[in-house]
Amino acid sequence: MEDQGATPPNEVAGAQQPRLGRRSFLKLGSVGSAAAVLAACSAPPAPPTAVPPTAPPAPTVSAAPTPVAATEPAPAPAFSDVLPYPRLKIATLSDLQKGVFSTTYPDQFSPVQVIKLGTKTVGGVGPDGDIVAYSGLCTHMGCPVSYDPATKVFMCPCHYSHFDAAADAMLISGPATQHLPRLVLEVEGQDIYAVSVQGLIYGRPHNLSLTEL
Numbered sequence: 001m002e003d004q005g006a007t008p009p010n011e012v013a014g015a016q017q018p019r020l021g022r023r024s025f026l027k028l029g030s031v032g033s034a035a036a037v038l039a040a041c042s043a044p045p046a047p048p049t050a051v052p053p054t055a056p057p058a059p060t061v062s063a064a065p066t067p068v069a070a071t072e073p074a075p076a077p078a079f080s081d082v083l084p085y086p087r088l089k090i091a092t093l094s095d096l097q098k099g100v101f102s103t104t105y106p107d108q109f110s111p112v113q114v115i116k117l118g119t120k121t122v123g124g125v126g127p128d129g130d131i132v133a134y135s136g137l138c139t140h141m142g143c144p145v146s147y148d149p150a151t152k153v154f155m156c157p158c159h160y161s162h163f164d165a166a167a168d169a170m171l172i173s174g175p176a177t178q179h180l181p182r183l184v185l186e187v188e189g190q191d192i193y194a195v196s197v198q199g200l201i202y203g204r205p206h207n208l209s210l211t212e213l
């Protein structure tokens with residue numbers, strides 16, 4: 001008798017292995033894939049990768065503000081610093097009893113009119129702040145101007161330019177285009193001094209010369 005118990009059942013002669021059909025095989029494949037997905041989802045998450053701590057940014061040290069030195073505006077140069085005007089006595093207070101006095105400055109070829117307006121004015125000197133002086137030459141073509149104390153107006157007889165003595169000898173009318181040059185005055189006691197001229201005297205390259213240097 002043969003010992004049939006020693007032979008494995010699957011090696012029984014003539015026994016055939018059960019074969020999977022195509023549909024069963026695909027079903028098994030789907031089940032395997034699903035199992036793999038479930039396994040992946042149920043797997044614990046990978047531990048986070050250790051990131052070495054970065055050093056905090058160094059605080060920016062801003063430069064201390066540079067103190068700005070307060071600058072005082074430079075004083076305007078005096079006329080005597082630009083041109084060497086002479087300081088000349090041109091009149092006394094008593095010379096102005098009639099309201100106007102004629103003289104010359106800065107030389108004998110430059111007539112000027114010293115005027116006491118009777119009312120205080122900007123830049124006026126003297127006890128009442130009403131003494132002013134202007135060039136006596138019209139700025140149009142250099143004719144000598146005349147002054148009327150009643151109207152406080154200079155009039156040029158050549159082409160009738162008019163200038164307002166109470167308003168810095170500003171041009172009122174006529175062909176001139178500039179006001180009369182004004183003298184800068186100082187008063188000491190009874191004496192009136194001229195120290196410079198504001199504006200160009202007619203016919204001069206500069207106020208201290210009659211001709212080009």
Ligand code: FES
Pocket residue numbers: 138139140141142143156157158159160161174175176
């Ligand atoms: S010269 Fe005085 S207006 Fe012409």
